[in-house]
Amino acid sequence: MVQKDIKNDIIVREVKTEKDFDAIHDICLKAWAPVYDYRKEIMNDDIFTSIYADGERTKALNVREWCADNPEFTRVAVMDNKVVGFITWQRYNSETIELCNNAVDPSAHRRGIGSTLYNWFLTEMKTKGYLYTFVFTGLDVPHKPAMMAYKKMGFESPIETVRLYKKL
Numbered sequence: 025m026v027q028k029d030i031k032n033d034i035i036v037r038e039v040k041t042e043k044d045f046d047a048i049h050d051i052c053l054k055a056w057a058p059v060y061d062y063r064k065e066i067m068n069d070d071i072f073t074s075i076y077a078d079g080e081r082t083k084a085l086n087v088r089e090w091c092a093d094n095p096e097f098t099r100v101a102v103m104d105n106k107v108v109g110f111i112t113w114q115r116y117n118s119e120t121i122e123l124c125n126n127a128v129d130p131s132a133h134r135r136g137i138g139s140t141l142y143n144w145f146l147t148e149m150k151t152k153g154y155l156y157t158f159v160f161t162g163l164d165v166p167h168k169p170a171m172m173a174y175k176k177m178g179f180e181s182p183i184e185t186v187r188l189y190k191k192l
Contacts, residue, residue, distance in 0.1 A: 034137055035102045036111075036144040039095045045088050047100065047107035052084035055127035058166040071189045087112070087125050099144065101128070101137045108132040111141040113149070116158070121149045123159040133169075142177045 039045065060079040064072050091098040091112060101109035109128035116122045123145060128137045149157060159179060161170045 033103060034108075034135075034140045036099050036141060037102060039091060039098050039100055044100055044107055045092050048091050048098075048110045049084045049088040051107070051110060051127050051129045052087050052125075053080055054130050056080050056083060059162065059164070062164055062166045067189065068191065071191055075189070090125070097124075099141070101141050103132065103135070103137065108135075109137045109141055111145055113145065119154060120156040120158065121152075121154045123157055138173050139177070142173070146177065 039048075057080050060076055063076055063079070067076075091110070094112070094114075097114055098110065098112050100107045101111075109126070109132070111126040112124040114122050114124055123142075126138075126141060128141075146157070157179075159174055161167050161174060163171070163184060
């Protein structure tokens with residue numbers, strides 16, 4: 025199903041070509057760079073280098089690969105014939121769907137692209153009979169825009185988790 029946001033001229037559609045997967049990869053690199061910059065700033069250098077030295081590149085490649093292997097669980101947002109965002113999901117159980125990796129190209133922020141993707145996702149999953157959805161995000165400063173976007177869409181009841189690291 026293709027959805028068009030007429031007000032903002034945003035189309036949500038299925039992934040179609042290698043160019044779509046390349047665009048997802050590029051969006052990942054740009055959108056998540058601040059997350060890895062922040063982690064580098066706060067983490068022990070040795071641990072960061074071991075775990076995240078090539079973090080955003082590895083994450084971007086993993087997301088691109090996952091989308092290519094699971095196109096039925098991936099949609100892109102297109103504006104002016106250019107992929108400017110993407111959204112992915114997976115079934116958690118018969119009633120619940122997980123909103124997974126998603127991002128908007130930072131150069132296209134504040135144009136309603138994220139809201140359009142989330143509205144498409146929520147409407148589509150409700151139509152498919154799901155009763156619940158959830159999403160994971162960080163509580164750090166670089167994830168604050170994502171947290172605000174999720175709350176704007178009605179996500180609530182956060183459960184905080186912490187990831188701790190230790191050099192052996």
